[in-house]
Amino acid sequence: MEFVVRTWSAGARLGSMQLAAGVQMETPTLLLLTRKGLPAFIPPDLLQNLHPDARACQVSPLHFLDSPSASIVETAGGLHKFVSMTGFGMVALARDSLMDESNGEASSKLGAAFETTSGRRVVGPAKYMEIVNACKPDLWVSLPDEVPTWAAEKRNRLSVDRTLQWLDHCLSLQPAERGNRCLGVVVGSASLDERIRSAEQTATRNVVGFSLGGFGLGEDASQRALQMDAVIAKLPKEKLRHTSGLGLPEEVLQAVEAGVDVFDSIYPFMLTKGGYAMTFPLNMENSPGNLDTQPSASELAYIGSDSAKMNLRSVAYRLDKSPLVVGCKCYTCQRHTRAYIHHLINTHEMLSQTLLEIHNTYHYLEFFKAIRDAIKADKFLAFRNWFTSTRKETRVHSPASKSPTLVLH
Structure with missing residues (x-):
C-alpha cells in the first residue's frame, strides 16, 4: 500500500492511496460496507459501474468465523477471488456493535468478545490473524479492544494496554511475503491522556497507517473534536488515517477537518433499510x-x-x-x-x-x-x-x- 498527501485546506488533506490490488483512489474516501465481502443489496455486475470511486470495500473478518470458514476462503485464493471482486480493494476490520461493559479481566488473555451470527464469541489475535491471512486483504486493521465513553478508568487503561499487546501479536503473525499492510488501532475512550498514550505507542510500531477507534460510542461532538486533534497531533503526517463509527455527513466533515483520510459507514445502508x-x-x-x-x-x-x-x-x-x-x-x-x-x-x-x-x-x-x-x-x-x-x-x-x-x- 502506498499513500501520499497532495494538498491541505483548513486541516483537511487530499491524498492518493494505492492498494495492492492495483486500485488507486483519492482521499478522503469511503469504504463500501459489505456482508462477507459483498454489498448487502448491490450485485457485483452493477457495482462495477456504480461510481468511479466505488473501488474499495470494508469487510469484517468475524463474518468468516463459521460459514463460510476462513479455510474455504483460503482455498479459493483469498477474499477477492472468493467473491469475484478482483478489481476492488478489500480492507479487513472488526468492530463490535455491543461493547463489553465488564472489567475485562477474565478475557484479557483470550481476546475480544464480538457479537456474531452464532452468538457472542471471543476472538483472540491468533484466530483473528488466521482469518485475515486467509482473506488476503489489501489492508487490515489490528484487533481492537474498544470500550464506550462510560467505561471506568481502570477498564479504559486496560483497553489501551491490551490493544497495544494485540497489535504486537498481530504484527508477528503477518506473512512477511505479503508485506506490511497493517493499520494500528488507537483507542482510549473518554480519556484524553489514554488516547494520547495509545497514539504515541502505536506510532512506534511498524504499521502503514492508523485506525482511530472508540469513536461513535457515546462521546459528544465537541469532545470528539478535541480527542481527534490531540491523537492526530501524535501520529506521523505521512501515514494513512482511518476511522470507524462516524457515518453522518457532519461527523465525516468533522473528522476530515481533523485530518482523517478513510471512512467506513453504515449510513447509506441504514437509510436503504x-x-x-x-x-x-x-x-x-x-x-x-x-x-x-x-x-x-x-x-x-x-x-x-x-x-x-x-x-x-x-x-x-x-x-x-x-x-x-x-x-x-x-x-x-x-x-x-x-x-x-x-x-x-x-x-x-x-x-x-x-x-x-x-x-x-x-x-x-x-x-x-x-x-x-x-x-x-x-x-x-x-x-x-x-x-x-x-x-x-x-x-x-x-x-x-x-x-x-x-x-x-
Missing part, C-alpha cells in the same frame, strides 16, 4: 437559492421526509414521476421514478432495496467527491460551514399534535 433516499445538496453553487420555493419543514415532516432524505414509503410519492434527485447520474435516477420505487417498497419487492442502495451509495460517494473538490480549491472550511448550515435541526409542529417535534437531518 428504512426506505429512505439521500437528497441533501452536494455543492454550494447548485444549492437551492430561494428557500421560500422549497417544501416547508412541516410539509416534509408530514410525509416523513426532511431536507436530507426522502421517505419513499409515503403515499405522497405514489404518482411522482420525478427521479429521486433531479440531476443525479446514478443508475436508479437515470432509469426509474419515485413512484416506481414507492411501488416496489410497498409491495415488498427486493428490487427496491437494490435501487435505493445504488442511489444512496452513489450520492454518498458524490458527497466525498465534493469534499475533495473543496480541498483542491482550498475552500474546505467554506464548504463545511455551508453544508452544516443546510442541515441544522428544525423544530416543526406535527400534524397530529401541537407539541413541537424535532426533525434531525
Whole structure:
C-alpha cells in the first residue's frame, strides 16, 4: 500500500492511496460496507459501474468465523477471488456493535468478545490473524479492544494496554511475503491522556497507517473534536488515517477537518433499510437559492421526509414521476421514478432495496467527491460551514399534535 498527501485546506488533506490490488483512489474516501465481502443489496455486475470511486470495500473478518470458514476462503485464493471482486480493494476490520461493559479481566488473555451470527464469541489475535491471512486483504486493521465513553478508568487503561499487546501479536503473525499492510488501532475512550498514550505507542510500531477507534460510542461532538486533534497531533503526517463509527455527513466533515483520510459507514445502508433516499445538496453553487420555493419543514415532516432524505414509503410519492434527485447520474435516477420505487417498497419487492442502495451509495460517494473538490480549491472550511448550515435541526409542529417535534437531518 502506498499513500501520499497532495494538498491541505483548513486541516483537511487530499491524498492518493494505492492498494495492492492495483486500485488507486483519492482521499478522503469511503469504504463500501459489505456482508462477507459483498454489498448487502448491490450485485457485483452493477457495482462495477456504480461510481468511479466505488473501488474499495470494508469487510469484517468475524463474518468468516463459521460459514463460510476462513479455510474455504483460503482455498479459493483469498477474499477477492472468493467473491469475484478482483478489481476492488478489500480492507479487513472488526468492530463490535455491543461493547463489553465488564472489567475485562477474565478475557484479557483470550481476546475480544464480538457479537456474531452464532452468538457472542471471543476472538483472540491468533484466530483473528488466521482469518485475515486467509482473506488476503489489501489492508487490515489490528484487533481492537474498544470500550464506550462510560467505561471506568481502570477498564479504559486496560483497553489501551491490551490493544497495544494485540497489535504486537498481530504484527508477528503477518506473512512477511505479503508485506506490511497493517493499520494500528488507537483507542482510549473518554480519556484524553489514554488516547494520547495509545497514539504515541502505536506510532512506534511498524504499521502503514492508523485506525482511530472508540469513536461513535457515546462521546459528544465537541469532545470528539478535541480527542481527534490531540491523537492526530501524535501520529506521523505521512501515514494513512482511518476511522470507524462516524457515518453522518457532519461527523465525516468533522473528522476530515481533523485530518482523517478513510471512512467506513453504515449510513447509506441504514437509510436503504428504512426506505429512505439521500437528497441533501452536494455543492454550494447548485444549492437551492430561494428557500421560500422549497417544501416547508412541516410539509416534509408530514410525509416523513426532511431536507436530507426522502421517505419513499409515503403515499405522497405514489404518482411522482420525478427521479429521486433531479440531476443525479446514478443508475436508479437515470432509469426509474419515485413512484416506481414507492411501488416496489410497498409491495415488498427486493428490487427496491437494490435501487435505493445504488442511489444512496452513489450520492454518498458524490458527497466525498465534493469534499475533495473543496480541498483542491482550498475552500474546505467554506464548504463545511455551508453544508452544516443546510442541515441544522428544525423544530416543526406535527400534524397530529401541537407539541413541537424535532426533525434531525
